[in-house]
Amino acid sequence: MPNIVQNMLSLIGLSSPIILCVFLDRYLRNDLKAKVTESVYGSIDTPLSDRISLLYESLHRALGRSYTSRIIRLSIISLISILFIYSIQYFLNYKEFTYNISKLEKSIYNNPIFSILVLLSFMAVDVISFAQTLTFMRLTVHCKNVFEVIFLGFADIAISLIIVIVLMPIFIFITHKISTKPRETTYYLSMTSGTQRQDISIYDVIRMTAPWAFKKDQDSEQAFNEDREKYNLGDWYYTNPSISATDSTNTPDLEVAAAGLDYHLGKTLYLTKNINSSDTEANFLKKIMTTHENIERVDIVSSESDVFGNQVILFKIYGRATYSKLNLLYDYTSIMNDINYLGNDLGKFTKLSNKLYSENDLTYMALFNGLENRIGKTMYFACNETNVVEGDHSFLISEDNKECTNGVAMSKNMLEGLASISSYKFSDGAQIPILPTSLSSIFLTAFLYICSLSWIALPYIRRIIHTYAEDGEILVTRHVFTITFSTLIIITSPLIFVYNYYF
Secondary structure, rough: OHHHHHHHHHHHHHHHHHHHHHHHHHHHOOOHHHHHHHHHHHOOOOOHHHHHHHHHHHHHHHOOOOOHHHHHHHHHHHHHHHHHHHHHHHHHHHHHHHHHHHHHHHHHHHHHHHHHHHHHHHHHHHHHHHHHHHHHHHHHHOOHHHHHHHHHHHHHHHHHHHHHHHHHHHHHHHHHHHHOEEEEEEEEEEEOOOOOOOOEHHHHHHHHHOOOOOOOOOOHHHHOOOOOOOOHHOOOEEOEEEEEEEEOOOOOOOHHHHHOOEEEEEEEEEEEEOOHHHHHHHHHHHHHOOOOOOOEEEEEEEEOOOOOOEEEEEEEEEEEEEEOOOOOOHHHHHHHHHOOOOOOOOOHOOOOOEEEEEEEHHHHHHHHHOOHHHOOOOEEEEEOOOOOOOOOOOHOOHHHHHHOOOOOEEHHHHHHHHHHHHOOOOOOEEEHHHHHOHHHHHHHHHHHHHHHHHHHHHHHHHHHHHHHHOOOOHHHOOOOHHHHHHHHHHHHHHHHHHHHOOO
């Protein structure tokens, strides 16, 4: 978005209240402004509870009596609040705004359904938070002094924070479930052993990590070697290659694949036995990968290994993304921990910075939270020229293993990980703007209580103007909206000063 458009939108967002007040003062009829003055400013002799009760009733009428009208009007207020929060961020934290706004625009363009549902989720949380604030406003009717109102305001803001953190994961969960649909996908996957390939046998793993008892007069090395044949594990080697992927827009060459494709996905793990070439290993991996229901076809683009053991295998994989596998029982706590901004992200909260949560994070979480409990210890073995065999770790020490002269073994966990890339959105994964968007509900609550304090102060402002200004009552009537808004700014200014001073 061009800077000039951003500047105009932000200025409109921040200046709209005062422009509206001046407009009303200038063009509204004097008799109507007189009625507003009488009803809004009231008298200092009016009890505090009656004054707040009048404000609550006015707010109640403004929101409408029917359930539908309230939802609609609260949703509009929420949307205005979100726009206002981003206008404030633009001026107070321009760097964060400009850095992340392009990501949000791209998300809306590439993932309209997901992005719209996310926006509706934030608005739904705002509506719930605002409804809770109305309940607190009902309690303020029983307050005897201003300090009780301030205490209720802070308590209400704290509960609004909790509502966002507790309810937002549920709406994110629902959004991901609704918007994620199966789709055909094609991508490139690179496996590289790195500059120093360090394969290690199962025999050596046991030797380094497991305690081994032997007679005092017998050499431990000899004792272990004598039992090595019994386990028949010496020919299986762990391989731990780095993996990376990219979309199918451009075909990468082997040199690019060796350096790593666009998206680094960490490492994977499988076992090899008597593999003498990268082509052989690639073919065994291809056989295992195509057993997964989400991988329809695997093409070996290229494979190469050198005399130093460096190896690169490049696959082109034709797969199918799945429905969202988020499970509320497994994943709710993880989502809550990820979006919580009151921990390590408290600084972002106070500085109106961005906290983005990726749609791909949800996909990854859905596939792996609780996965080990669901898949057990299943493994897949591609041996010699036979089909892939499904078994468990006991195959490595079984009699059938002796007939497997060369092959590759991979756990179901690892295969699930490779297959999950089919659901990954490479260039257009949507971003959820947790911050500052979620601050809109806190802003609504704080604004309402600032309005309440202003409402309590207005009779005193009217008395001061009437006492010390010439034609004070006429002055109040002519500029009722501007004076009211100025009172709001005066009460808010200490909070702005504290924010600027400390943050």
